[in-house]
Amino acid sequence: MASFDQFTAAALDAATSPHLAGTVHGFMGRGGGVSAGVYATFNLARWIGDDGEAVAENWRRWRANYPGLAVASVAQVHGATIHRVGRGWGDARPEGDGMVTAESGVALGVFTADCAPILLADRARRVIGALHAGWRGTIAGIAGAGVRAMAELGARPEAIRAAIGPTIGLCCFAVDLELAERFAREIDGAAAFARPGRPGKAYLDLRGINRMLLERAGLKPEAIDEVGPCTRCASDRYFSRRGAGGVTTGLQMSFIALAV
Numbered sequence: 398m399a400s401f402d403q404f405t406a407a408a409l410d411a412a413t414s415p416h417l418a419g420t421v422h423g424f425m426g427r428g429g430g431v432s433a434g435v436y437a438t439f440n441l442a443r444w445i446g447d448d449g450e451a452v453a454e455n456w457r458r459w460r461a462n463y464p465g466l467a468v469a470s471v472a473q474v475h476g477a478t479i480h481r482v483g484r485g486w487g488d489a490r491p492e493g494d495g496m497v498t499a500e501s502g503v504a505l506g507v508f509t510a511d512c513a514p515i516l517l518a519d520r521a522r523r524v525i526g527a528l529h530a531g532w533r534g535t536i537a538g539i540a541g542a543g544v545r546a547m548a549e550l551g552a553r554p555e556a557i558r559a560a561i562g563p564t565i566g567l568c569c570f571a572v573d574l575e576l577a578e579r580f581a582r583e584i585d586g587a588a589a590f591a592r593p594g595r596p597g598k599a600y601l602d603l604r605g606i607n608r609m610l611l612e613r614a615g616l617k618p619e620a621i622d623e624v625g626p627c628t629r630c631a632s633d634r635y636f637s638r639r640g641a642g643g644v645t646t647g648l649q650m651s652f653i654a655l656a657v
């Protein structure tokens with residue numbers, strides 16, 4: 398009889414980026430877990446109303462795939478606060494939307510369902526970061542704040558490589574025209590990432606805007622990868638709040654750790 402661990406190891410499917418080679422990282426999707434309903438199936442977030450035993454089983458499966466890694470996370474509030482974490486971080490979840498570390502053995506995990514998960518690494522300096530960038534965090538400057546926090550740990554922005562994971566795309570991210578205009582006002586160059594929509598609406602390219610902001614923070618254009626589809630278009634494989642009609646859904650985890 399095959400061991401359960403072997404079965405679940407094969408069942409978990411995480412998207413990765415060649416840009417982050419040399420780290421342990423992944424953009425998890427919603428498949429491979431046991432949660433039900435709006436949380437189906439691979440929800441790892443304990444704090445959004447999902448059944449505790451189902452979440453625990455999902456974590457058991459994740460740990461079978463990534464043994465020996467503690468996962469640090471924060472209570473995401475759509476801001477631009479970055480926390481410096483280490484192996485002793487434990488289960489603390491202070492408010493914030495990004496984490497950085499120079500220690501191995503701890504994974505930085507961010508949770509999304511349409512917002513942009515951004516993973517970063519300066520491999521030579523051994524400094525990594527993980528960011529959650531929804532529209533509020535994007536306007537608040539989370540991309541630049543994350544790069545600066547990495548630089549404080551010794552990373553060089555021109556050596557940082559990044560991957561922006563599954564995010565709601567320009568195809569589906571319809572917003573009120575006022576919000577598109579606010580982006581254009583508050584972020585120089587953001588207007589180039591908007592498209593007209595129905596009257597009073599516009600479409601925004603959240604990944605494109607964050608890519609621009611990462612470049613502005615010092616990353617080279619070729620150092621920024623985009624991984625995975627639009628979460629709403631692929632809501633069978635990824636949690637999507639818009640795809641679920643704006644209600645609570647499970648959250649997918651994107652994570653990065655330094656290789657030991």
Ligand SMILES: [Zn+2]
Binds near residue numbers: 565567568628629630
């Ligand atoms: Zn789409």
